[in-house]
Amino acid sequence: MIIIKLIGGLGNQMFQYSLGRCLSEKLNCDLKLDINSYSNQCGLTPRNYELGVFKIKECFADVEEINHLKNKKRSFFQKLFGIKKIYYFSENSFSFDNEVLNLTENAYLEGYWQSEKYFKRIEKILKTEFVLKNEMPKSNKEFLEQIKCTNSVSLHVRRGDYISDPIINEVHGVCGLGYYRKAVNYIAEKVDNPHFFVFSDDKEWVKNNLLTKFPTIFVNCNHNDSGHLDMMLISNCKHHICANSSFSWWGAWLGKNDNKIVIAPQKWFNNCNRETKDLIPNSWIKL
Template sequence: MIIAKATGGLGNQLFQYALGRHLALLNNDTLKMEANYYINSSFVYTLGRFNTHQEITKEEDYLRAGLPNIGDASFYGRIKRKIFRISEGLKPIHKKKFITEPDFTFCPEILNVRSSCYLSGVWQSEKYFKNIEDTIRKEITLRNEPSSEVKNWIAKTSESNSVSIHIRRGDYVDNPRINKFHGVCPIEYYTNAIDCISQSIHNPTFYVFSNDIEWAKNNLRVSYPIFFVSDKIIPDHEELIIMSNCKHNIIANSTFSWWGAWLNVNQDKIVIAPQKWFTGSDTNTKDLIPEAWVRI
């Protein structure tokens, strides 16, 4: 059994699912997603909205996977967990039962796991699931039929030389801790990205996605046809599918639009991503952005 801890928004969940799914397939095993994080979170667990192959963990799953009972507060329970932590520390990463992501770069040894384990991390690189990308693309499709409004947006993006623009604000602006670490892409980034992509394709039409769509309407200046897609009545998982249907993509420093661009199946797509992903950190992001994408 592979247990993957789910945290954060939809983009994070998709990365966590994709690695877990890959390991489950490699081991001919079941993927269980731990969704306890969402009990007291403003984020919503959304993977069930897609044709994903996963189940939510039950209490007995941890013991079945060979993990200690974290709910056992007895003296012997604490001793067992201490012995477990010591023995885990002596093992190579692919032999561990409890695997914590070593750092932000791709760790190939993870793909050598051949037994039940618990995964804790963000795993933000396509290298964790590149070998099963066709499977992931097939499964990250809507489980239920979308609304007529979503169908209309999909039709529009299909009929035009569509370019998605994602502007991530919300908690990136309002939460001081998140703002210090992530920051927001400045308007100059979008201006340069629009200029870059407009020189490469003919008659672009821009489709804007944002969790602060009013800010986008008031600040984004584009001399081409432009539509503002985000609306409270369109849930995130459907908005992601509209974004992925655009022929080209300008993403923010956000895993949500990363997935919107990655799921785009246009063989000639141009994807523009910010050069600096984390404003307040020197975290190495060399494995985050696929080689074919353009960073500015």
């Protein structure tokens, strides 16, 4: 059995699930989700379990199963003969750690695991599971039709808690208008007649500040509690401009266009000490 601890918002949960799903597929064992972190929260940005909207393999770990793996110790004989069975595996850094993919036993995993290298081998499986259980609302379908019939480019602006929460702001910061201008210009050089579809948790700000000379549609049919619908709309766009956000990362990664152009910010964190070379797929453009 693999138990993966879920923390953070939708994008983070998708990274965590994807690693657990990859290991469960490799080891031919059950995957269970630990969602206890959502019971006791503090801070300005409370989160909820959000993966239930997708057609994933959803099974929750109980307290007994969690404690069994988190607290399990190596026996005297395992230590004597040098048998290194790992039952609790915690992410040590932001860089890809191949060791976790070499697990051969039941394990409890805790971390963010933000690299496609953890689950690239099951890409096709994930793209069949990260689809909506329920039909899109009519308001979303109207935008979807426009997305499908144009050279659509998703443009995601993350503000919200990146602005309002001082701790989160110190870690992440926000992508400036200069980044978005460069990204729009890059797309315009590569794509004929691009149509930009803007997604943001600060709709008024983007309307007042994000101006282009190209057709631009501000997607306003969803609220913060239905972000998964925005993500699905993003995934249907032909090309993508990401914010420094796991949310737009997943929207772009799930993109259905085999020839998609994906632009991501070179600076993902305010703290330059965090190594992000494994976060952005090699085929994406960093600006």
